Amino acid sequence: SLTVQRKDRVALVGPNGVGKTTLIKTLLGEQAPDRGSVKLGTNLQIAVFDQGRTRLDPNLSLWEALTSDPTMAVSGRSDQIMVRGTPKHVVGYLKDFLFAEEQMRAPVRALSGGEKARLLLARLMAQESNLLILDEPTNDLDIETLDLLQDVLADYDGTVLLVSHDRDFLDRVATTTIALEPGGQATVYAGGWSDYQAQKPNLSGKKAGKQATKQSTTSTKVPTPEMKTSDVKPALSFTEKHRLEALPAEIARIESEIGKLEELLGQPTLFTEHPVKFQKATALLIERQEALAMAEAQWLELEEKSGG
Ligand SMILES: Nc1ncnc2c1ncn2[C@@H]1O[C@H](COP(=O)(O)OP(=O)(O)O)[C@@H](O)[C@H]1O
Ligand SMILES: [Mg+2]
The missing domain is CATH 3.40.50.300 (P-loop containing nucleotide triphosphate hydrolases)
Incomplete structure (x- = not known):
């Protein structure tokens, strides 16, 4: 449905x-x-x-x-x-x-x-x-x-x-x-292709780990993809467990997008020469920052629920 x-x-x-x-x-x-x-x-x-x-x-x-x-x-x-x-x-x-x-x-x-x-x-x-x-x-x-x-x-x-x-x-x-x-x-997933890839259950469990370690993160506050979530306690449902495993990579991806947008917006001529692009990048940045906050909140919630 x-x-x-x-x-x-x-x-x-x-x-x-x-x-x-x-x-x-x-x-x-x-x-x-x-x-x-x-x-x-x-x-x-x-x-x-x-x-x-x-x-x-x-x-x-x-x-x-x-x-x-x-x-x-x-x-x-x-x-x-x-x-x-x-x-x-x-x-x-x-x-x-x-x-x-x-x-x-x-x-x-x-x-x-x-x-x-x-x-x-x-x-x-x-x-x-x-x-x-x-x-x-x-x-x-x-x-x-x-x-x-x-x-x-x-x-x-x-x-x-x-x-x-x-x-x-x-x-x-x-x-x-x-x-x-x-x-x-x-199966219905929130987001686009990458979100689907990050969220879809991986029955073998191997591929998900490999995918997660491929990504890198610059953040210190949020979980890194290297952090192990495999020893998650059974308080989480099947879907929640996979969501928790996928979130670090998703957070890293959003952060890298934010980094790119900030870099773009940092160009001093952007606003005067490409006002539409500037406006779009600003809107996207706000949207990505909200997505990051949501993903981090969800990670914390699931991590807490898992007892970690
Ligand atoms: N749920 C279904 N039940 C019965 N036949 C289906 C169903 N979905 C697709 N088909 C049949 O499979 C074939 C390919 O479907 P199509 O919708 O064109 O695939 P796609 O767009 O994903 O390439 C069509 O001949 C269609 O009639
Ligand atoms: Mg078709």
Whole structure:
């Protein structure tokens, strides 16, 4: 059972053929479940970023691809479209999606794969939606399109359901990860790919230890990955025990992220030359510091409970 809240970023991960696309189709009501039920929120407006199935008319110009789409709200003036209720000039809007002014009259067929993906994204973002579905969106996207996709998702006000094999992308975007396994097992983890890796139970016990010692930490206050938690007393549940074992590595990872952000924010020219980047880094730093405090509190609590 899972409840998805507004603004959650839920990632589905698992090997090919395990049922990720099928689960999304079931959630959207395109496929009925054999058992169980799906309850959708009220007033859901679903947008699907589907590079495979969404067809762009190759003969339309970039400009027309935005303004002639009947689902697109064109404002009173023909050179403007409505983006979330606000009129935006087509050229300016497309520039946000990294298109040059000279490209406005070029036909869609002349666009690269990454450019087509950005055009699809521009169309999706101009439509009203509060649930965005992305099924393997990062396959064959260039770096600048990937970066843009991440920025757009960060600003997106609705909920995101995402299928991806791109671990870095998952780490940056996902707040919840559902791991599907062959045989029908589905487990929900908080966080992205690394959090899932750190939290997932490791039945052999060996791999988890190896993974934990690979990480290093600069902190003195918090537990180091080298600290042994293997002799944990049975007051902890199975899940809690594994959480306790995974936390030192997770704490080390968050600390290293904080270190990088602080280094970035320490650059004297960042604020004046890249105000947006500065703002984002500041917001991320606050978020990471909160995550660190939570992880440390959880570690202390579990460590106490284990009697250590
Ligand atoms: N829970 C399930 N029960 C029965 N068949 C399933 C289930 N999940 C997936 N399948 C079948 O397995 C195949 C692959 O599923 P798909 O959702 O496309 O996998 P993925 O997107 O993870 O690669 C499809 O033919 C689908 O009908
Ligand atoms: Mg699939």
